[in-house]
Amino acid sequence: MSSSKGKSKRLVADSRYPRGAATSKAKPTRTRKPAARRKTTTRRKRGGILGFFGGLVRWIFRLIWRVTLSATVVVALILGAAVLYVYNTLPELNTLLDGRARGSVTLLDRNGDVFALRGDQFGGVVTAETVSEHLKNAVVATEDRRFYWHFGVSPRGVASAVRINLREGRGPLSGHGGSTITQQTAKLVCLGVKYDPDVWKSEADYVSDCRASSLTRKAREAIYAIAMEAKYTKNEILSIYLNRAYMGGGAYGAEAASQRYFAKPAAALNPAEAAMLAGLLTAPSVLAPTSNLKASQDRAATVLRLMYDQGYLSEAEMRQYQDDPAVLSSGAQQLGGGYFADWVMQSGPDFFTRDTTEDVVIETTLDQRIQQVTAAAVERTFAEKVKAGSKAQVAVVVMSADGAVRGMVGGRDTDATGLFNRASQAVRQTGSAFKPFVYATALELGYSPLDTVEDAPYCLNIPGSGQWCPENYSRRHYGVVTLTEALKKSLNVPAVKVSETVGRDLVIRVARDFGIYRELTDSPALALGASEATLLEMTGAYAGILNGGSSVTPYGLRVLRLKGQNDPLMGSGGGIGERVVREEAARQLVWMMHKVVTEGTGGRAALPDRQVAGKTGTSTEARDAWFVGFTADYVTGVWMGYDDNTPLTGVTGSGLPAEIWHEVMLGVQEGLPVQPLPMSEPVPPKVPEPQPQPEPQDRRRQNQSILEQVLRDILGGN
The missing domain is CATH 3.40.710.10 (DD-peptidase/beta-lactamase superfamily)
Known part of the structure; x- marks a missing residue:
């Protein structure tokens, strides 16, 4: 056994290289630096004004980045919380399909035929799956071509709308809105706010408020749209839109408009008819075919071109339906009622006519034949x-x-x-x-x-x-x-x-x-x-x-x-x-x-x-x-x-x-049997017939007889 006394115990292994070799290898390692590092070290040592301002700029950029990142996180959290809150307040799908503020009034003539419609017509609930595929395609092509890809808001669409508005001399939010179908649907349901007569003076004020386009309103609309995208499927959102959108002529929803203008269900629309309905969404009152058929047809031709551009129609189909545009059905052409319908609506109680919340049918005395010949x-x-x-x-x-x-x-x-x-x-x-x-x-x-x-x-x-x-x-x-x-x-x-x-x-x-x-x-x-x-x-x-x-x-x-x-x-x-x-x-x-x-x-x-x-x-x-x-x-x-x-x-x-x-x-009176008037001709008063006058000779005898009788009476009967 060897003794270690007097020696220190080695704590590390021996160098695997000889002492001289180790020394020669270590020196280059300690003294050589990479070129980049040498350059950095040189910059750090650079002082003066340039160094000070350079450092200040770098510090500012780092600060901005950190603030922006923090703000983004905070905004994302707030946005997420807002979307989550709205998500939890959204109702079931069925409650959003019929959103009319008032009911409809259907007026029938003396024969039971419909001659006028008043109020908000609603033909019944449809879905994106039950309407004509052409109508669904026409609406998407016209209103929101990226509907199936965005998350409720289209930043590209908003930016494009702002650019167009500014170029045309309007405010950034005036004119083109860049709204997606989801945002439009959010607006149609008034962001979930129901009409309260204690808050709004009239339903018109309520609707006007729902259609406001302020920056705050747009932000709320975007949040609501994102929540809808999370709650409902794309087809469910499109279904709400197709049922609530106003399409002119008093018609709310695709089914009511289809029946109103073409006398057919929305499931049976051809491309020309579907394009006409989709075209109404931009200006329903002005473009309604009952108001201006030519303008409605012109707008439909543009919609057909958009459907072709986006692959929903072939070029041959586009030209076919542009050359043969949709027209009103014969029944739709006769609808109106004019002054008579207005008078009947005014003569009934308001809660069943002008302000009805129910769907009402009024049977009237109107004879459409008489109305037509009178107007003519x-x-x-x-x-x-x-x-x-x-x-x-x-x-x-x-x-x-x-x-x-x-x-x-x-x-x-x-x-x-x-x-x-x-x-x-x-x-x-x-x-x-x-x-x-x-x-x-x-x-x-x-x-x-x-x-x-x-x-x-x-x-x-x-x-x-x-x-x-x-x-x-x-x-x-x-x-x-x-x-x-x-x-x-x-x-x-x-x-x-x-x-x-x-x-x-x-x-x-x-x-x-x-x-x-x-x-x-x-x-x-x-x-x-x-x-x-x-x-x-x-x-x-x-x-x-x-x-x-x-x-x-x-x-x-x-x-x-x-x-x-x-x-x-x-x-x-x-x-x-x-x-x-x-x-x-x-x-x-x-x-x-x-x-x-x-x-x-x-x-x-x-x-x-x-x-x-x-x-x-x-x-x-x-x-x-x-x-x-x-x-x-x-x-x-x-x-x-x-x-x-x-x-x-x-x-x-x-x-x-x-x-x-x-x-x-x-x-x-044409075709009616001739009837006499119920009148009585007065009977002239009877004039007494003249008595025959006696001849002059007879009159003298008569007078003489009367005189003799008078004398006899005076003289005592002799």
Whole structure:
């Protein structure tokens, strides 16, 4: 055993190289440095101003990078939290498919055929899988070509939209929005916010707020869209969009629009029809084919080109459907309803018509054939007989004797919707069209149509106004005339005399009972139509004369019920009411009004094959011209005038209004059997037959016999 005492124990292995070798190898290793490292070391030692600023810049860049990275992380966390929160608030898919703010109203004519749609039409739920593949492709090609690849927001699309807006001189968020279909869907559901009447004054304000495009709103919209992408599949998002999007003509959703314009389900659309519906999404009210078919077809041609560019159609298919564009179905062309539909909507309760939240069906009194011939007659008359550039307006009402309105035109634009309705809303002076109520009062009191009145200069002292002297239109007087002659010539003086004789209060009562319910002028001018009424009221009042003297309330609504149900919620509020005058008085008045057409001022209204009764009317300074008349089947009223009360030039009730009435009734009565008017011709009073006079010789004998008898009586019988 060896001893280690006095020696230190080796703690490491011996060098594997000799001492000299190790030394020679170690020196280069310690002293040599890589070129790069030598360069770095040199830079670190560089001082002065350049070194200071270089270091400062590097420090700033490192700071910016760290802040940016931190901010990105924070924003990502906030965004993720916001998306997660919205994700948890999103409802089930089915609750998002029908998002209408109000219900629909479907109006049926007297035969049960649809003639007008109002409110928000919804044809039923569709999905991206059940609609026509062409429609799905057209919508994606037009609205969001990268729909199936993005996560709800398309940064490229937003940047492109901002660039286009700035280039066109608008604000970055004005004009093109760059929104994806998902973002548009988020906007359609109003980011999950429901309408609250305590927050918004109206649904219009609510919708406007939902469509706002501020930067904050865009950010919320993006978050909501990302959450929707996480919650629903692409096809489910597209389904919500296809059900909620407004496509013009009152149609919400693809199914309602398809039925509205093409009378077919959305599953059966061809490429041309699908392109037209997809094209509506940019401007549904302006491009609706019911409003502007040509503009709608032009937009569809652009959509077809986009479908070709993105591979959904071949070039041959694109050209085929561009050359043969979609057109409205025959049923869609007839839909509208115009003034009549607007009037019916106004006549029903708001909660079942204009503000309904339910889908409602209204059965009406409209006869579409009568409506069409009425509109055609008005258009033809104005085209042929009214001076070009004239602003004169017209209104026509056709109704049955019970007050059921069969046709209505409220202006020269005969099938307009949403415009001022002169048939039901224009309150105008009635002129001589009021005179039948004066003579109805006299007949009810027992006067005869053959009773006489003197047509001579006549003046009355009116308290507060002084002396008033009515004059006839012709400025002539005709002496003693019958009541019938006074009416058929529309003489003013006899009408005032009769009114004052029977009592103005009774005339007012009869007129009101017949349906002229507005404030009636309690002055002698009452008999000349100084009071005002609408054409609808006047036509209804004349219907009361035709039906035998009972009042009439004009009506267009027959039955109102919820869609899918048969039990009515309400029925008609109109029809025949209380008796106003005796039936015999009404029949005699009809006879007098018949003479107006056959022998008086209403000659231009005469029909070639049947009896007509009516009355002309011209108000003060010819501001209004009327003809209201009837056959045994229908009562029709015509009014002409200017909206601003400008006097008519060369037009009286016996002129154009009577001619329009004639043209309308030719069409209305076509094909109907001829029926006589319900009238009674008065029986002239019996004149005692003259007794035969004795011959002169016989008269002398008779006188002598009488004288002898007198003498015998005086002399005592001898």
